[in-house]
Amino acid sequence: MPLTETGYTALRVTRTGAVATVTLDNPPVNTIDKALVTDLIQVVRSAKDDHELRVLVVESANPEFFSAHADLTWMFEPEELVALADDEGDPNLNPLQQLHERFRALPQITIAKLRGRLRAGGAELAMAADMRFAARGETWLAQPETRMGIFPGGGGTQYLTRLVGRARALEVVLGAELFDTDLAERYGWINRAVAPDALDTFVDALARRIGALPTGVAEAAKQAIDAAEASGPVPDLTEEAQAHAKVYPAPRPVVDRMARAVEAGAQTRDGELALEELLDGLDK
Incomplete structure (x- = not known):
């Protein structure tokens, strides 16, 4: 069944010829929750076998x-995340890894068009795309x-290391700081930073150019470039899943701490604009 423009609750899909745009629209802060995961699974399932679709752009409303x-x-109810497991995904991976891997492995060229903040699972979704602007x-x-x-x-340790290298991945993960576009571009976390008023035009032109290529060219090029990485495009998500199981579901002190974070405003607009400071303030 081809990718359609209807039937979603936390995102919108628009399509022009061979190019489709997925607009995340899950107020207030586009949290990757049950509704958005369910919609994204539907998108990747439909896109996978849509032979007329060549480019998929993901952006935010x-x-x-x-x-x-x-x-x-x-964090408080891990069984709700477990319940989102994809029966068509790799059973060795957690539900977010499954989603991101299915997105990464799409035959189409995928482009993340980024504005605003993206952290944790949001950054992992963007990293699963072929390109980020x-x-x-x-x-x-x-x-x-x-x-x-x-x-x-959710794939972050594996995708990030491939993009920025081991030392910088350790810095990003253990330092847990907010990166602006200049530093992210220099590290290779994004392809490039584009002037805000030129971003839409730039991405749209690139997507249309790729979409107009002869049938099979972009998919074959993606396959060949993936093969150029000596150990494959993603070395070991299973290892990440096994390691992550050591810290999630989280122990009670971590769960209690995150409950205080939510009480302090995490997952609200104001709290998320300064999430790092909010989290640090829990220890004071």
């Missing part, structure tokens, strides 16, 4: 947040999970 992060309530000065990325008492477990 909210200029302040591409996607804040995964739903923090999953961000509004200069209006986009910030972070993997703040260690501030929460865990570490990136």
Whole structure:
């Protein structure tokens, strides 16, 4: 069944010829929760076998947040995350890994068009795309999970290391700081930072150019470039899943700490605009 423009609750799909745009629209901060995961699974399932679709662009309806992060309530109720397991996904991976891997492995070229903040699961979703372009000065990325008492477990350690290298991945994960577009571009976390008023035009032109290529060219090029990485495009998500199981479901002190974070405003607009400071303030 081809990718359609209807039937979603937390995102919108628009399509022009061979190019489709997925707009995340899950107020207030585009949290990756049950509704958004369910919609994204539907998108990747439909796109996989849509032979007329060549490019998939993912963007946000909210200029302040591409996607804040995964739903923090999953810290308190991990069984709700487990219930989102994809019966067509790799059973060795957790549900977010399954989603991101299915997105990464799509035959189409995938482009993340970034504005606002993207942290944790939001950053992992963007990293699963083939390319990332961000509004200069209006986009910030972070993997703040260690501030929460865990570490990136939705593919983040694997995708990030491939993009920025081991030393910088350790810096991003363990430092858990918010990166602006200049630093993210220099590290290779994003392809490039584009002037905010030029971002839409730039991405649209690139998507249309790829979409107009002869049938099979982009897919074959993607396959060949993936093969150029000596150990494959993603070395070991199973290892990440096994390691993440050591810290999630989280022990009671971490769960209690995150409950205080939610009470202090995490997962609200104001709290998410300064999430790192909010998390640090829990220890004072």
